[in-house]
Amino acid sequence: MTVPAARPVRTPAPAPGHDPHADLRDAVGRWFGETARDLPWRAADRTAWGVLVSEVMLQQTPVVRVEPAWRDWMARWPEPADLAAAATADVLRAWGRLGYPRRALRLQECARAIVERHDGEVPLGEEALRALPGVGEYTAAAVTAFAHGRRAVVVDTNVRRVLARAVGGTALPAPSYTAAERATAAAVAPPGDADAVLWAAASMELGALVCTARAPRCGACPVRDACAWRRAGRPGDEHAARRRTQAWAGTDRQVRGRVMAALREAPGPVPRGVVAEVWHDAAQLDRCVASLVEDGLVEQVDDLYRLPA
DNA sequence: AATCCGGGGTA
DNA sequence: TACCCAGGATT
Numbered sequence: 001m002t003v004p005a006a007r008p009v010r011t012p013a014p015a016p017g018h019d020p021h022a023d024l025r026d027a028v029g030r031w032f033g034e035t036a037r038d039l040p041w042r043a044a045d046r047t048a049w050g051v052l053v054s055e056v057m058l059q060q061t062p063v064v065r066v067e068p069a070w071r072d073w074m075a076r077w078p079e080p081a082d083l084a085a086a087a088t089a090d091v092l093r094a095w096g097r098l099g100y101p102r103r104a105l106r107l108q109e110c111a112r113a114i115v116e117r118h119d120g121e122v123p124l125g126e127e128a129l130r131a132l133p134g135v136g137e138y139t140a141a142a143v144t145a146f147a148h149g150r151r152a153v154v155v156d157t158n159v160r161r162v163l164a165r166a167v168g169g170t171a172l173p174a175p176s177y178t179a180a181e182r183a184t185a186a187a188v189a190p191p192g193d194a195d196a197v198l199w200a201a202a203s204m205e206l207g208a209l210v211c212t213a214r215a216p217r218c219g220a221c222p223v224r225d226a227c228a229w230r231r232a233g234r235p236g237d238e239h240a241a242r243r244r245t246q247a248w249a250g251t252d253r254q255v256r257g258r259v260m261a262a263l264r265e266a267p268g269p270v271p272r273g274v275v276a277e278v279w280h281d282a283a284q285l286d287r288c289v290a291s292l293v294e295d296g297l298v299e300q301v302d303d304l305y306r307l308p309a
Numbered sequence: 310a311a312t313c314c315g316g317g318g319t320a
Numbered sequence: 321t322a323c324c325c326a327g328g329a330t331t
Contacts, residue, residue, distance in 0.1 A: 058326040065317075066326090099315030106328085136328045156326040176310060204326060213324060214320070245323060248316085257315050295314095312331080319323085 021188045031222035032202030048122035051147035055139045056107050061098050081120050083111035089307035093264050106134030151196035155185045158207025169228030171237040255279050255288040269304035
């Protein structure tokens, strides 16, 4: 574990005009130093590529499901050039059931872009990172902080929730990421590289382990006495009426998932008749297979379907 | 800003 | 059942 150690407690009294978020950061940083999970992409021997792979896998997939897949993946393709040279079918099978398999496709495209544009090394700087396939605002900031050790404002769903509660006093952040949230996050992030990296990791960890969405463990929170939401009596979610959970049963996403599962598990090309067995609605199935072909996740050769070579 | 895109664990 | 998860791309 080589996450930066917590800063020493601030001994001098805060001067007038001091950073109003310093106490929050210090408390969360100390807590992180004591309770951080020992995740492999945080290990001393981690690589920038390993960090990038972990961040892509963690896009909408929980840590407990990513960890074993990440270990297998990194053992098989330890460097970008290795993944760039792999067969896409093998990449999609290794991705397994992590979900959103387009991420696996983009991760391989990302590896190829790193080889072609950056000599096989994960580039420095959020602008260069964001130009890579599958890398957005969050992932570029996370790689900058956790792989390169440079200051970045890292805001994921955990950090949004921590800031909404501790600073904003609301139960949950707004459904979509707002400019006001981005400004708050930038103001809370400390100026120095090491401090910013620690705050990024610690605030994410607090949201994942204590300041959780469903049943926050306020009794175990290092900032419970300063939390604006708790001080306000933990009011309910003001955006509850606008939140809608995505349907699953019967959606194209479910059908696509079934088709991909069938192709992953098959050793070779699958006849149309076998694909037809995964879903009862032929029209919907055809539409979904066509969209998978369009996405580059499936290839069709005559009456056979297979994962891309 | 709204939608689409997987899958599984949990209350 | 509903909700949630280290989001990104497209419209």
